[in-house]
Amino acid sequence: MTAPDPQFEADCICRILAGEHQLFHDLIRPCERPIYFLLMSLLRNETEAEDAAQDTVIKVYLNLKSFRGDSQFRTWVLSIARNEGLGRLRKAGSRREDSLEADTDEQTGDYTPAILTSWREIPSQTLEREQLGVILRKAVEALPEIYRNVVLLRDIEEMDARETAEALGITEGAVKVRLHRARALLQRELAPHLKGFAPKKRGQGKGLFGWFKSMRLDD
Amino acid sequence: MRIDCRHVWDHISAYIDGEVDSSLRAEIDKHLETCEICSAVLDSTHNVIVLIADDRVFKLPTGFSQRLHARIDRELESASPS
Numbered sequence: 001m002t003a004p005d006p007q008f009e010a011d012c013i014c015r016i017l018a019g020e021h022q023l024f025h026d027l028i029r030p031c032e033r034p035i036y037f038l039l040m041s042l043l044r045n046e047t048e049a050e051d052a053a054q055d056t057v058i059k060v061y062l063n064l065k066s067f068r069g070d071s072q073f074r075t076w077v078l079s080i081a082r083n084e085g086l087g088r089l090r091k092a093g094s095r096r097e098d099s100l101e102a103d104t105d106e107q108t109g110d111y112t113p114a115i116l117t118s119w120r121e122i123p124s125q126t127l128e129r130e131q132l133g134v135i136l137r138k139a140v141e142a143l144p145e146i147y148r149n150v151v152l153l154r155d156i157e158e159m160d161a162r163e164t165a166e167a168l169g170i171t172e173g174a175v176k177v178r179l180h181r182a183r184a185l186l187q188r189e190l191a192p193h194l195k196g197f198a199p200k201k202r203g204q205g206k207g208l209f210g211w212f213k214s215m216r217l218d219d
Numbered sequence: 220m221r222i223d224c225r226h227v228w229d230h231i232s233a234y235i236d237g238e239v240d241s242s243l244r245a246e247i248d249k250h251l252e253t254c255e256i257c258s259a260v261l262d263s264t265h266n267v268i269v270l271i272a273d274d275r276v277f278k279l280p281t282g283f284s285q286r287l288h289a290r291i292d293r294e295l296e297s298a299s300p301s
Contacts, residue, residue, distance in 0.1 A: 021295045025288055032287065036279055046280055053283075054290045061291065064300035113228055119259040122266055127275045136267075136276045155268050156277055180232035183264055186271070191263040194270075 004030060009073040017065060024061055031074050034157040035081045038167070041149050042085035052088055056081040071166055078153075078167035111184035114191040120198040132197055139189045147182035154179050222246045227257045235265055 012027040035056055040049040060077050067076050126132050140151060153164040154175065161179075165172040227250055233239050234247055251258050270276065 017300060021299065024295065024300075025291060028291070029284075032284060033277075033279060036283065037277060050280060050283060050286070054287055057287060057291060058294050061294060061300055062298060111228075113231075113260045113264065115256055116259040116263060117255055119262040119266070121262065122270060124270065124273050127270065127273050132270075133276050136271050140271060140277075151271070152277075155272055158272060176233065176238075183232050183235075183268065184228070186267050187260065187264040190267050194263070194266070 004072055004074050006072065010069065013064060013067060013073070024064075027073075028057055028060065028077075031077045034074065034078055034153065034159070037152045037156060038078055038081050038149065039085045041145070041152050042082070043088060048088065052084050053081070056084045059084065072163060074159075075163045075166045079169070082167060082169065109181065111181050112188070113184055114188045116191055116195075119191070120195075122194050122197045123199065126197045129197070132194075135190065135193050139186055142189070143182055143185060147178050147185065150175055150178040151182045151186070155183075222250055224250075224254060224257050227251070227254070228260060231261060231264055234261070235268065 009027060012023050016023050016027065032053075036049060036053045039052045039056070040046065043049045043052060056077070059080055063080075067073065122132075140148060140156075143151060149168055150164060153159045153167060154161065159167070161172045161175045165175045168175070170178075227234075227247055230239055230243065230247065234244065239247065251261065
């Protein structure tokens with residue numbers, strides 16, 4: 001994901017408001033993925049999520065003047081996307097929006113990880129096998145909604161905890177708790193399936209985990 | 220204080236994100252040196268995070284961007300931001 005560039009955004013917004021409307025294409029481009037995946041997570045339907053994403057972007061354009069710059073532009077955009085998604089759920093008479101707003105972080109659950117005695121890294125080249133992508137997507141889609149939203153913004157769109165909290169209208173503490181539980185659920189669901197994708201040969205360099213471990217020890 | 224596996228699992232997400240304080244981090248590192256299970260849990264959790272973040276896993280629908288920018292163009296012709 002492209003990291004936001006506040007200077008570029010501020011400059012773009014000034015110029016758009018001054019009449020260079022075409023610059024809106026460049027301004028919104030880095031936000032397309034998070035807008036869509038947040039709405040997909042809320043609405044669970046590709047067509048509806050795309051339609052809501054388009055409406056969100058138009059609302060962003062029409063209300064650009066009201067962006068005050070006291071949060072990141074992307075955070076502001078995502079809160080508009082979230083309102084769009086919740087509004088659609090409300091209109092459809094869905095009760096899911098209530099459960100989304102409820103503070104369920106106190107709920108206890110079993111977040112014990114899958115216990116493995118060894119783990120061999122699954123290299124990202126393995127993603128060229130479509131089957132692995134399907135397994136990963138299904139696991140994320142099967143997460144409870146409040147966890148899925150956080151994983152999508154934190155781990156998939158790589159937003160920080162503060163920005164995720166602002167975009168979802170929850171506290172940073174809730175983001176951290178939900179992310180921890182989501183990762184534990186994903187590890188438990190995925191680790192047993194992923195073992196089958198591990199390379200068969202041993203001794204092919206230290207790979208990501210060798211790097212990760214050495215970084216961990218060096219810190 | 221010697222920490223146990225459950226304690227490590229409770230902090231694994233914060234550990235991966237570099238959000239545990241230095242004394243807890245040192246305890247976890249010490250535990251990981253000798254605990255094969257927690258090392259595997261950490262490595263598999265980290266691997267899952269790396270894999271789901273790959274752009275090839277969650278892709279925008281084909282043509283999403285083109286349709287979005289065509290809609291923006293239609294809007295730009297008819298309205299100005301307020």
